[in-house]
Structures are given as structure tokens and as C-alpha cells.
Amino acid sequence: EAQVTQNPRYLITVTGKKLTVTCSQNMNHEYMSWYRQDPGLGLRQIYYSMNVEVTDKGDVPEGYKVSRKEKRNFPLILESPSPNQTSLYFCASSLLGTARGRETQYFGPGTRLLVL
Amino acid sequence: AQSVAQPEDQVNVAEGNPLTVKCTYSVSGNPYLFWYVQYPNRGLQFLLKYITGDNLVKGSYGFEAEFNKSQTSFHLKKPSALVSDSALYFCAVRAHGGSQGNLIFGKGTKLSVKP
Numbered sequence: 025e026a027q028v029t030q031n032p033r034y035l036i037t038v039t040g041k042k043l044t045v046t047c048s049q050n051m052n053h054e055y056m057s058w059y060r061q062d063p064g065l066g067l068r069q070i071y072y073s074m075n076v077e078v079t080d081k082g083d084v085p086e087g088y089k090v091s092r093k094e095k096r097n098f099p100l101i102l103e104s105p106s107p108n109q110t111s112l113y114f115c116a117s118s119l120l121g122t123a124r125g126r127e128t129q130y131f132g133p134g135t136r137l138l139v140l
Numbered sequence: 141a142q143s144v145a146q147p148e149d150q151v152n153v154a155e156g157n158p159l160t161v162k163c164t165y166s167v168s169g170n171p172y173l174f175w176y177v178q179y180p181n182r183g184l185q186f187l188l189k190y191i192t193g194d195n196l197v198k199g200s201y202g203f204e205a206e207f208n209k210s211q212t213s214f215h216l217k218k219p220s221a222l223v224s225d226s227a228l229y230f231c232a233v234r235a236h237g238g239s240q241g242n243l244i245f246g247k248g249t250k251l252s253v254k255p
Contacts, residue, residue, distance in 0.1 A: 028183075057242070059245075064247065065247065066230065066245050066246055066247035066248050067184075067230065067245040067248075069242065072242060082242075114183055114184065116184075127172055127189070127191075127234075128174070128186050128189060129174075129184075129186070129243060130186070131176075131183035131184040131185070132183050133182060133183045134181075134182070134183050
């Protein structure tokens with residue numbers, strides 16, 4: 025089954041304790057992205073990647089890191105989490121290019137993070 | 141700069157009535173436009189998209205959307221709402237020639253369908 029998976033689904037942590045949220049897709053997509061969803065703010069992009077070893081900042085990258093060592097994986101790293109990073113996080117992936125059928129993003133189920 | 145506006149935080153509809161969820165956009169050039177739905181405790185699911193061609197786009201679960209270039213709108217519609225349509229709906233856009241892959245999302249509209 026074609027899908028984007030995220031782990032963990034739920035996480036409670038404390039300020040300053042490094043954590044990693046994993047994201048994996050099995051669709052051979054070039055493009056992957058991380059978003060955070062907060063009430064009243066919709067989805068805001070944190071980082072994205074156009075291909076292996078190619079990453080770039082989105083709208084709200086502060087406090088986050090990513091890596092893209094393999095095409096299928098795109099982990100989100102919080103080196104020193106703070107309470108303002110409490111949020112619902114989504115990973116997404118898509119093909120690239122202008123042909124019909126590309127560009128549609130497929131989303132993971134989300135990771136709900138609480139930083140105390 | 142690209143942007144998407146969903147002017148209504150919430151839309152309330154009675155089951156069986158038609159529904160409309162509004163979306164307007166601002167991009168330089170021609171847009172790619174998308175609608176996604178988020179059910180409670182779930183990720184976003186793709187509903188439909190407009191790339192080129194027919195202005196009326198049909199998607200999943202009986203939804204459709206009409207691209208109106210002059211009004212820069214892409215409203216989501218359904219002729220007869222179901223209680224199970226209750227969810228959070230997001231409109232998204234990117235411009236042809238813009239950074240490939242990146243979508244700009246609206247803030248979302250909560251649709252509530254009552255029996």
C-alpha cells in the first residue's frame with residue numbers, strides 16, 4: 025500500500041531533550057516536506073526536500089533540523105525542544121514535475137507533540 | 141507573494157443541502173489549486189485539483205470545485221451534504237513555474253453537517 029508513515033504518533037517530552045520524528049514514504053517520491061498545524065494558523069511549512077541531500081527552509085524553520093540521506097526517509101529533528109514547538113506535525117511527499125498526476129502531496133497521519 | 145484565503149472559519153449546513161466552502165488565491169501567473177480534507181485525528185487527504193483545462197473539477201466523495209480566473213477563486217462544492225462530510229477543509233495553491241512541490245495552504249474551514 026502506497027503510504028507515508030510517521031513515528032511516533034504521540035510524544036510527550038520535556039524542554040531541551042532532543043527528539044526525532046521519523047517520516048518514510050514508499051512511493052519513490054522526490055519531494056518531501058514537514059508542516060506544523062496549529063489552531064487558527066493552518067499548515068505552515070517547516071522544511072522541504074527536493075531530493076536526496078537537497079533540503080531547504082520553509083516558513084517556520086527555527087528550532088528544527090532535517091536530513092535527507094535516503095530518498096524514502098526525511099526525519100525531523102528538534103535539538104532542544106521548547107514549549108512553543110508543541111503542535112501537530114505532518115510529513116508529506118509528492119512527485120515533482122509538471123505532468124498531470126504529479127504535484128499532489130500525500131500526507132502522513134500526523135505526530136502530536138507536547139513539550140513540557 | 142503567493143497566498144490563499146479561506147474567508148470562513150466554519151460553515152454549517154443541514155444534511156441534504158448543498159454546501160460551498162470558499163477559497164480565493166493570489167499568485168503570479170497561472171495557478172495549481174488543490175483541496176484537501178482532514179477528518180478528526182487523521183492526516184490530510186487529497187480531494188481534487190485544478191492544473192489546466194475544464195474549469196469544473198470533480199473529485200473524491202462527490203465533491204467538485206470551480207476554477208474562476210477572473211475572481212481568483214476555487215470554491216469547493218457538493219450538491220447534497222452528508223453528516224460524514226463534517227471535517228476540516230484546506231485549500232492550497234502554487235504557481236506554475238514556482239518552486240516545484242511547495243504548496244501554500246489556507247487556514248482551513250471547518251465544515252459541520254447536521255442531521
